[in-house]
Amino acid sequence: METLSFRFSAGQPAQGRALVGCVGSGDLEVMLEPGQAGTLAIEVVTSVNGSAPRWQLLFERMFREQQLPALNIAIHDFGATPGVVRLRLEQGLEELSHG
Secondary structure (H helix, E strand, O other): OEEEEEEEEOOOEOOOOEEEEOOOOOOEEEEEEEOOOOEEEEEEEEOOOOOHHHHHHHHHHHHHOOOOOEEEEEEEEOOOOHHHHHHHHHHHHHHHHOO
């Protein structure tokens, strides 16, 4: 198991919380909570050692398209593909926006 931390710029704190996904069967769980203004903090606990560059590139690609609210995001990964990671993050963000 490996724990990775990432930080990106963000807007004002999110309003609400969201939980999507399920750890197991090659999936992952994503928990989103309001964060400190200006900061998007992500902590990934993954079963795939040495995957930090893959996560960094995925987040950079996602977050250059949009500025997110300030969030603390916790991801518990069980070997999910980048497509599943993006899907779960987008599901969580959508839940926050309709929350």
